[in-house]
Amino acid sequence: MARRNPLRELMHTALPPISIQKRKLYRPKLSEVKQIYDILNRYVFDNQLVRPSIQIGVYKKYWGLCLGHEKFQRKGTYCKIKLVDKWYCVQWLVTTLAHEMVHQYEWDVLRKPMTHRQSFFIWKSKLAKFNIDLKTYHGSGKWFKYQDFTKS
Numbered sequence: 001m002a003r004r005n006p007l008r009e010l011m012h013t014a015l016p017p018i019s020i021q022k023r024k025l026y027r028p029k030l031s032e033v034k035q036i037y038d039i040l041n042r043y044v045f046d047n048q049l050v051r052p053s054i055q056i057g058v059y060k061k062y063w064g065l066c067l068g069h070e071k072f073q074r075k076g077t078y079c080k081i082k083l084v085d086k087w088y089c090v091q092w093l094v095t096t097l098a099h100e101m102v103h104q105y106e107w108d109v110l111r112k113p114m115t116h117r118q119s120f121f122i123w124k125s126k127l128a129k130f131n132i133d134l135k136t137y138h139g140s141g142k143w144f145k146y147q148d149f150t151k152s
Contacts, residue, residue, distance in 0.1 A: 007043045007094075010036070011131040015089050018144055025086035028093060030056055033083065040098050044126055049104055050077040056085045063138070064096040066103035068114060079104045088143065091131075095149055098132050 015021070028036075033054055041049050059065070065082045081100045087093045102123045103114040112119055116136040124134045133149040142151050 005043065006039050007130050010039070010094055011091055013090055015091070015147055018147070021088040022144070026089055026093070027086055028056075028090075030054065033093070033097070036094055036097055037081075037101070040094070040101055043130065044098065044123070044132075045101065045105060048109055049101060050108070052077040052079040052081055052104060055080065055082045057082065059084050063092075064100045066100040066107070066114060068103075068107040077104065077108050079107055088140070091149070092138070092143075095132050095138065098127055099134060102127075102134065 016024075016026075033056060034051065037051055037054065041047055041051070059082060062082075063084055067080045067082070069078045069080075081097070081104065083093070083096065083100070087096075102120055105123070106112050106114050106119050110119055114120075121134065127134045135149075138149060143149075145151075
């Protein structure tokens with residue numbers, strides 16, 4: 001029997017009907033977001049990342065954002081992650097958080113600027129093993145048409 005993989009379980013959770021996704025948005029608590037962060041860190045990043053400060057709030061221009069601090073310290077993280085407080089589904093949250101964690105990896109581990117270039121996309125195949133599509137942006141228009149991140 002295969003071992004339980006909570007990341008695969010999250011990404012294979014049944015999607016709510018589109019009408020529910022639009023009307024009754026998924027609102028995770030900060031503790032749940034931190035738990036998802038820890039799961040992603042374990043299964044994708046081999047626990048190389050230190051959980052940064054995570055803020056959940058109302059942000060109109062982005063789903064998520066990773067901010068890097070200019071001063072590097074000897075240990076810990078040099079980032080802060082901001083996420084919106086409302087999602088269409090848990091998969092959207094996981095995909096966005098994974099995207100921001102790739103930026104954190106660039107900044108904290110590689111000590112390079114956060115970009116959407118080569119050091120960012122080296123994670124695409126590893127994330128794809130868990131049905132997480134790494135893109136620079138996920139729009140909601142095609143999501144409601146296809147319910148598929150690869151087409152959004």
